Amino acid sequence: MGEGKAVILTGRTGGGEEVELDPITNKIYLELNEPAPGNNQADVDRLLEGLREPAGTVIVPLELMRMVSGVLREGNWRVTATVGAQAPGVWSLVDLEAGDTTGAHYGLAVDIGTTTVVVYLVDTRTGRIMGTAADYNGQVALGDDILTRIYLAGTPEGLAQMQRAVVDTLNSLIERLTVEHKLAGRQISAAVIGANSTMVHLFLGLDPSRICMAPYIPVVNNPGIIPAGQPGLRINPLAPVYCLPSVGSYVGGDIIAGVLASGLHRSPELSLFVDIGTNGEIIMGNRDWLVGCAGAAGPALEGGVAQSGMRAEPGAVDSVRIKPGTGRVRYTTIGNAPPAGICGSGLIDCLAELFLAGIIDRAGHFKDGRTEFVVVPAAESATGKDIVITQVDINNLMRTKGAVNAALEYLLESVGCDYTEINRFYAAGAFGQYLHLESAIAIGLYPDLPRDKMVRLGNASGEGARLVLLANEKRREAEAIARNITYFELNASEVFMNKFVGSKFLPHTNLDYYPTVKAKMMARGLIEKE
Template sequence: MSKKITFLPMKEVVLAPPEDATLGELAARLGLPLDQSCGGVGRCGKCRVIVRKARSMPNEIERKMLTPEELMAGYRLACQCPLEDGLVVLLPCAEKGEMQILDGEAELFIIKGRDPLVRKRATRLTMPEVDDDITSLGEIVLEDLGLKNTISLNLLKEMGSLFLNHELATMVFTETDLIAIERGDTSHSLYGVAIDIGTTSLVVWLVDLNTGIVIDRCLEVNPQISFGADVLSRISYLQKHPKGLETLRNAILVSLNEMIANIASCNNLPEEEIYAAVIVGNTCMEHIALGIDPLTIGRSPFIPVSRFFPMLDASSLGLAVNPEGRVLVMPCISGYVGGDIAAGVMASGMFKDGKITLLIDIGTNGEIVLGNKEFLIACSAAAGPAFEGGQISCGMCAKEGAIEKVRFEDGNIELEVIGKCDPLGICGSGLIDLIAEMLRHGLIDESGKLNESGSKDLGYRIFRDESGILGFRFCNLSPIEGTGLAITQRDVRQVQLAKAAIATGIEVLLEKTCISMEDIDRVIVAGAFGNYLNSENAMTIGILPKVPLEKIHYIGNSAIRGAYCALMSQDALQEVNAIVDRTKVVELSTLKDFTNIFLKNLVFKID
């Protein structure tokens, strides 16, 4: 009977024929890059792979060739590991240190000294002897796990029979609580999810808590976008509708639960084996997800109901993982600088050293943090969703069919499309390229106005629609005149508003700290499309400050990275709490000269 085996990171699923007895034999037949220089007899130890969902235990040869740490992390020798249906195998070609790239967005991490939010330990529950100094069975379990809290009534009800039958059982526990008991040794099967609730998009990472491997990831549009493109519009919706909070919260949970179900199913993983979740988002998104009314965030002095949240049972939140699983919601810095930014600061490491770092998270809210180990100061700039494809006439999120790169060359417009298919729209990185190229070629002037006579080669692409609004057709989908993708004057204005908000935030933080741009040691760019951003084009339109290119570093979605770190490390969670406590926040809207600075930054500074 054939067995289904999944190989990562290529996510290739194969059916192993009956004649292949081991992973090594199957890999050799498929021509996979696996070193079996000893001929597959277990002498060289070079065919190390990480195996998930294995029912077999390492044999004597594997226990001899692999260290205890490697065995604990799920390493096996492919030449010795028997084939079983449902195995998931990470090949060593993906291993490149502590962080490995699976694709443009999902990073695969191996954290040293990991201490995940939830852990498992298998033990045989044996009744104590008469002369043992033990007063209850529950105390035996708590002492073995190093816990001090009491055990829930449901677990106490099943514990007696496990001891009487001397059963092998697996304890599922946090740093403080025993949360579940599973029959048999299930310690190899422990998973969590890192969740980023963005204003525009939702991201879920599926993580193996035993190894730290990011198994898979899922990206979807935030369904709340139907109720408003930004935080303030959603707060307004809540004010106008008596059941608005319930509606917005349900929209998020339904979508997240579908994502979790899909990502688990794609990896042949029961949702009940997911015991931990860490959620990050801006302050408003976190409040809504928890069912907390965020109205106080939308009114001066813009204070949230809480910055810190208790650890939750998954069942109480309604998250579709194991009902006894634990859910941690990242603490927030302020009403408009949320848990996503605290997580990003932690993930970037900027709070640990003496280098002065400017962190710019380019999203709907455009948060900015300046500092180092000595100080941290932050602000939130209402950039809007333009750089995530929102409120742009042909905008879309970065998925298949989105134009991600644009270049003008000798009167032609060259486009790169995600998935190498026909373009459906343009995402943030492509939009920035397009505006920068239009500025260079005189198609947009400093005020942001489309200029019909600005370019001899490309000026013919500027047109007026039925309402008299100017537009620039940058992509023809057919020879028929008037078809294709175009950017309008209104779209350019949305980009101006977004870039002015970010530039103003940067200028204010520098002024508040008496730091010049020359004093900045590095600029870290966070955001879903950061890795695809052209630095020169971003500086041309004014999103990024004009600094030497070598000072600019991209870390992608820093919020989900921070959520991952908190999922895998108790130390990381403590670091986030410290960051929240020590970060000073500047509220831009209360500054007397804010309007003047903002209006100045609306202008494109064409070199």
């Protein structure tokens, strides 16, 4: 059931793809014959007969059966039916309105992150994003990290509290968008959600406890379509809500959405997709095969772990440059606000600059034996205290970068490829959007590839959700991606652990993998010229 052709841009790859606009819900205007002597069909039967040609099989929920007769007569038998996809060839009636309301058709594309929730209001007739609203996930107040939330959700009361927190966040954002665009919540007839496995479980009120216990088995990987009223979203209560499928406990629907948005699964060339957040997720492959893995990566990059760490908000130091020889620091802050701490991109910059300035060695240790480096002196900071990066912070960052490094090397070795065969590198997520590529490459967090092969996708989870909202074909494609990924469990791999132990050098134990970094080290006298 399509509405013509539309070009839908996938992510921020700079390219486009012609996709048939076939949203997860469709609006159909009907002009029905009135009942008359000799035509005494029941009201619901008459409606279904009118829907048979444009939609095929349609199920009418009891809630809507109760209102069909009134709406048909209110509209003088001219009505608009909203139907939502349930299964191939099967639709469910979502709403019935008097008159022709096909000009107003809206859905939501949602990214539920561990820290931040983003909601996009989409005009499903055109694919255009009408508005965006974002806020911190309300669960942050209950537990900053994902393991704490899983623990707190271990009781029925705790699980209900976690679910309420994220649903309340979503409803607040939905209300912000509907007020801004003068809509009623009921006018929103569908939602598609990209989220990691734990966030999906907590949103749906499912027990997440086994996600973090061997053998790491979630309750469900593909929850299918759920009416919005069940989790409590304040949109049309019968609106289909679709959570993109997960591969397992640590490669969730947000990653499937990102792969879908990148298009790497359709390319003949070898590509690499990396999303570093609470976990570091890596997908590698092409149109013939896909492999993936995940491991704890993000905690060292989040506020509260580094001594002067903070989230990416006004006042966070987000970029750092250190002059070799003098150690003089130049920095910027988000919003140009007085510096209050360092966010993830600033920490990566610090590590890279300390290394390239010769202040720390390849193992990440201060060469002069100090225990910290002052990035912002107390006189310039908003807190009145020095903003620093400590040896402990650096050790944590080295473990994070080492885990990503080792995971990538493990995947490459497992499929018989090497770095030189990677044709395209996709950096997803907010961290990937704002992280300075040269710093990430300098420490070995990202591979040393030609820069024109490196693409920032931004919120690929939200973009993948938008594509699925707009095209049932994309929903089938996302499910095929999830089925086709071969997942490597790093926690059970001795090979990975060995690589991890040997990976904590800047940028890598083998400098030949990082030619541009090696050249910088030679130019600055950190290693001898060959």
